[in-house]
Amino acid sequence: MADVAPNLKTPTDLNRNDTRTVAEALNIALADCFALYLKTKNFHWHVSGPHFRDYHLMFDDQATxxxxxxxxxxxxxxxxxxxxxxxxxxxxRRQTIVDNDRDYVSPDEMLAELREDNLKLIAVFRDARERAEEANDTATSSIVDDWIDQAEERAWFLFETARKG
Known part of the structure; x- marks a missing residue:
C-alpha cells in the first residue's frame, strides 16, 4: 500500500504503520464483501426450483x-x-472469495458455496480484528465483531436451509 497523499491524511492518534496493516486487512475484507455481495445477488437472480421464493428472498436479504x-x-x-x-x-486484485461465472448453479450448490464463502469472510474479518488489536485500534476491533456475528448468522442460515429431512 502506497503512502497516503497529504491531502487525504486524516487526524488519528494511532500509529500510521500499524494502521496501514489494519487497512490492508480491511481492504481485503471490503473486496471480499463486494465479491460476496455480487455472488449472492447473482444467485438471487438465477435461483430456480421448488424453493425459489424462500431462497430468492433469503439471498436478497443476505446481499443487502x-x-x-x-x-x-x-x-x-x-x-x-x-x-x-x-x-x-x-x-x-484483493478479493480472496472466488467469483462464480457458471451459466447454471443448482440451488444446493448455491447454498453450499455461499456458506463456505461466508466462512471465508469470517476468517478474513478475524485477521482484520487481530491486526486491529495489535495496533491498539479498539474501534476497528469492536466493529469487526459485529461483522463476524452477521457472517456467522448468514452461514448458519445457509447451512440450516441446505439440510435435508
Missing part, C-alpha cells in the same frame, strides 16, 4: 446485509488516515 457493511469498512479505513478501494480492478 453484506452491502450494508461496505460503507462502514471503507469509512473505518479512512478514519485511520489510510485509503481504501478505488475500482472493480482494485477489488479483483
Amino acid at each position: 446485509q453484506i452491502l450494508g457493511i461496505t460503507d462502514a469498512i471503507g469509512e473505518r479505513v479512512r478514519k485511520t488516515s489510510q485509503t481504501t478501494l478505488r475500482s472493480i480492478g482494485d477489488i479483483s
Whole structure:
C-alpha cells in the first residue's frame, strides 16, 4: 500500500504503520464483501426450483446485509488516515472469495458455496480484528465483531436451509 497523499491524511492518534496493516486487512475484507455481495445477488437472480421464493428472498436479504457493511469498512479505513478501494480492478486484485461465472448453479450448490464463502469472510474479518488489536485500534476491533456475528448468522442460515429431512 502506497503512502497516503497529504491531502487525504486524516487526524488519528494511532500509529500510521500499524494502521496501514489494519487497512490492508480491511481492504481485503471490503473486496471480499463486494465479491460476496455480487455472488449472492447473482444467485438471487438465477435461483430456480421448488424453493425459489424462500431462497430468492433469503439471498436478497443476505446481499443487502453484506452491502450494508461496505460503507462502514471503507469509512473505518479512512478514519485511520489510510485509503481504501478505488475500482472493480482494485477489488479483483484483493478479493480472496472466488467469483462464480457458471451459466447454471443448482440451488444446493448455491447454498453450499455461499456458506463456505461466508466462512471465508469470517476468517478474513478475524485477521482484520487481530491486526486491529495489535495496533491498539479498539474501534476497528469492536466493529469487526459485529461483522463476524452477521457472517456467522448468514452461514448458519445457509447451512440450516441446505439440510435435508
